[in-house]
Amino acid sequence: MPSSIGSGIARPSRRATAGSETTSGASSPTTYGDTPIHRFPADFAAYHRSMLSTSSATTPVFSDKSEEVSDDSSASTQSDRQSLRTLDDVREQVAERLAVRAIRKLKNVDGTKIAVTLTLCKKNDTDFLQIVAGHIQRILLLKSFLVAVATTGAGETSLMVCGSSSVQVQRAALLASAKFVGRVQAMNVADASGTLWVASVRDVGWSPYDESALWDVLTKSSQDLIDPTVPPPGSKSxxxxxxxxxxxxxxxxxxxxxxxxxxxxxxxxxxxxxxxxxxxxxxxxxxxxxxxxxxxxxxxxxxxxxxxxxxxxxxxxxxxxxxxxxxxxxxxxxxxxxxxxxxxxxxxxxxxxxxxxxxxxxxxxxxxxxx
Missing domain, CATH: 3.40.250.10 (Rhodanese-like domain)
Structure with missing residues (x-):
């Protein structure tokens, strides 16, 4: 045993305490000085840990093996997940973030939540916007909403309108075609339920008018009359x-x-x-x-x-x-x-x-x- 260790731990004494022999017939625990023998491993571990903490050693001392195994397994699991990510996973994540960004801009118009957001996209606009629409519809499942998302850039871009009401989506589609007269090239997607509409539109986002026009389209499409069957005051047949x-x-x-x-x-x-x-x-x-x-x-x-x-x-x-x-x-x-x-x-x-x-x-x- 090195002298440094011996200096920190009391040397054993072979003398038995008199009180222990006279007061009880049972044998008392063996001691090293004032320290019982069953505490010796714990004291030695504490001493060894304190000595190595001041040294340059990097080997873990008296560490829990179960914790090391769990840390290694979690690290390997994370690396495995990162290695398994595909381009579709990235597109899915970006689409979800874009849906959340649109939802953060929601405004209330006669009980309907409306939002407009523009984003950059180079190819597969239609497929990407359908993924975005799916996330929006999932997040706002129990609410009345009408959201427009458009890709920006020169040339052919895409405009997506999704909502909880097919009537409001169709209104928005007609008004958008009127707002962007001569720029709507073709309708790419119109689902059977009527709650999703995607069209090709030229040069969306190149003018500040475009985003304001989309807000106007959604606002007017969401407005509800008190009773749509009652003629407005002053009107004539x-x-x-x-x-x-x-x-x-x-x-x-x-x-x-x-x-x-x-x-x-x-x-x-x-x-x-x-x-x-x-x-x-x-x-x-x-x-x-x-x-x-x-x-x-x-x-x-x-x-x-x-x-x-x-x-x-x-x-x-x-x-x-x-x-x-x-x-x-x-x-x-x-x-x-x-x-x-x-x-x-x-x-x-x-x-x-x-x-x-x-x-x-x-x-x-x-x-x-x-x-």
Whole structure:
């Protein structure tokens, strides 16, 4: 035993204590000085550990072997897991993180959580966005949500919209197509449930407008009316609008209109204006001598204030304009619109060209050549 060790531990004494021999017939424990022999290994271990802690030795002293084995096994397990990771595992992890990032941006619109996020992606955008949508739908399973995720870059990119309601997703798809007019190339994914929509869109993210536009799309798609079946205050049905228009007109029968066109005693010009499209004129005929002006340009042709596209005859407000259509509905709205311009003598024909033909008045029907 080295002297250094011997100096730290009491040398054994062969003397037995007198008290132990006289007070008890049983043998007392053997001692080394004041230390019982059963404590010697523990004291020696403590001493040895303290001596090696100040030295340069790196060998573990009196370490628990079970702890060493568990540490080695956990390290090997972690290394095995890292060695088994594939590219699909990495994509799955990135998709989950992107889903969490989108969820952190959630805003509440009429009880629906909405969020928009943009990300970079080089290839397989559609597959990647479907993975992201799966994570979002899993995390927000019990909530009402509508989330848009778009990949950014030059050229063809992808836009994904997923939600808990198929109605809201379809609204968002239609509004997104309108917002990015001319940029939506094709629809790549639309699942059977209607809660996922993925489309190819050009150059998403190259303008700050794009992200704001997506927020606007989701906001308007998530808005809920108190009762969607109740008309908003101040709105009117087309029947009501038509009725109001006709209360302002002195409508003419086909015969009355024909007579006015033949009456030379009327001081102002009288014009019969056919506002039907070309297809209806070819199928049902037209009145020879009528002025053909389609409905979409009618006001521009007769507004005396207009300088672009106005007819040469439309320089006065007392024109007697008789509007004719196929059955007398569109003509009433058109005549009322002309009155709004100040042409207060404008009116229409009851029953349109159909009633004109039934009255036996002249109608020209174009000849068709059958091949």
């Amino acid at each position: 087309i029947a009501h609008i038509l009725e109001e228009a006709r209360t302002r007109l002195q409508r003419l029968t086909p015969q009355q209109a024909f007579d006015e066109l033949q009456d030379s005693s009327i001081p102002m010009p009288v014009l019969l204006v056919d506002i039907r499209p070309a297809a209806q004129r070819e199928e049902h005929g037209f009145v020879r001598g009528s002025l053909v002006i389609e409905r979409n340009v009618l006001e521009w042709r007769f507004d005396p204030r207009s300088l672009d596209g106005r007819l040469e005859i439309a320089t006065r407000y007392d024109l007697r304009i008789i509007v004719i259509c196929q059955e007398g509905y569109t003509s009433s709205l058109a005549a009322a619109s002309l009155q709004d311009l100040g042409l207060l003598n404008a009116t229409d024909i009851v029953g349109g060209i159909k009633a004109w033909k039934e009255a036996g008045l002249p109608v020209d029907v174009p000849q068709r050549m059958w091949m």
